[in-house]
Amino acid sequence: MKKLTLFFAFLFLAACQDGGFDAAQTGSAANKNTATTEAKNTSNTSIIGGIDVEPGSDISRTVISFKSLVKPLDTQVGSQNVVVTQCTAAALTRRVVLTAAHCINAENQSFIELNTGVTVTTIPVLKAVIIDEYHTDPTADLALAVLSEDLPENIITVSIPNPDMKVELATLDLIAAGYGKNTDVVAAAPGSTLKDGLGTLRVVILKISFYEFAENRFMVDQSSGRGFCQGDSGGPAFFIHNSKYYVMGVASKTIAPEGQTDASTGHCSFRGAYVNLLKFKKWIEATTQTLTAELASPPNSEPVSESSP
Template sequence: MKNSLKLLLSSALLLTLAACQGQDVATLNLEGGDNIVGGSKVSSWSDLSKHVLSILTGPGERIQICTAVLIRDNIALTAAHCVYQKNKIRIAYGVDLYEQGNEIPVDKVVIHELYGGPGSGRNDLALIRIAGNLPRKYKPVALPSVADTPYQGQELITVGYGRTGWMKGAENDGRLRQVAVNVDSTDMNKIWIGRSNGKGICQGDSGGPTFLKKNGEYYPIGIASYILMMSDDPAKKCLEGGVLMNVVSYLPWIHQNLPSLN
């Protein structure tokens, strides 16, 4: 399982890079997973490791990686662009996908009805139901409240599987990583996080949570959607900022759709 999964993930990375080349757009969709830049590995003993999962999409060697956060015992929140191929996705878990490589099928997906499609960044949210039981260590997080609305300058924690940078040699080792990020700005539906310190999301972290830590508990404030691309310099990709879906703004949609997955 370890070697076969490593081959699949490596193939996914190459395919995703090829697909992204030549895009003349201001943003780059994180389809195939975004990875943490400038972060550290999450320990299997960390509370973060109990809340975050990986989503694998595609058959054979055409696999792609995303990230998701567990919000009920068998329901996870992620980005819509990670799961629009509903019949090809499954859940993987563990802080090291190469070493553990455990997979569980998904039996239902709810995509935001106003999702604008891959690359749009509009209403890029989805809920997925896991068809089976996760290990007992996995625990859902509580959703934030309106009082937890993010603000400029706030420090948050981003978690995900994937690349540690865009350039050749950047790791894509299937490890779960975390990094502290600051909020640059927000609007009704989105959160912008910066890369001025060389830290943040990259290709492979799509759908991954950005947490507010409050009173020792983690609350998913944002869901990774896309990175900003201001320059054609490959060395600067994944270093110019990222955009998250603002979970607080989508609380009514989440609560409205959770019953259909229970």
């Protein structure tokens, strides 16, 4: 699932066994949460097949807009629109956010946007760490980004579930949200005015179609026309358990039916691949701890993008 470039070009997304989970059923507890209830009120007409999320809601405080400049800002002065890529993220701490590796621009500034419905706040990324495995295996599409300042207190942080949690994957409602397209049609040419809904947070409920604890990614069924699409890269697939938010996956890639040759449509309406965060839980937690410790050192004024140690 490649990042989507706003304004000038459209790119494709570059966006069951229960593994370590116990087979006990806990779906009813999650369904009582307002975020899950909100996500279930979906329609087929308007992530694709989902609904717009209101600023201030639980989901809007959990899912973050993640962008990167395509070119240095000083080269875009005078342009009508600043050209950026649109991705999505979620917060692990007040300073560390989780996203897809392919959303990180190694050369130009990345930043997040927080929209309250009245104001939009921008926070730059100081440093990004891409998991080493991604350089040899694109299915390990995972990165952590350190922000230049703390997130507001109202932002909801997420956790990676423990492998022994009593969750039944076959019936689990995954809340998928992102700032990507709401149509499964690609613009005919760069600069097209196709209304694709980029930059608006949407949410939908998805089901896991295949999961293996040892695999780098798991699949969700998007054949009903509901799921993530361009611009949703890096977005979380999460659930609520005992009033706590757990993220199972990071949106990585959409998969078209085998043999499909027409790239103009249908690339988000078959299957979606999420990075399996249970597989990478130890790396995420260890790297988050290291990055948090580094924040106690003198701040680095220059944005840095690097691989993990």
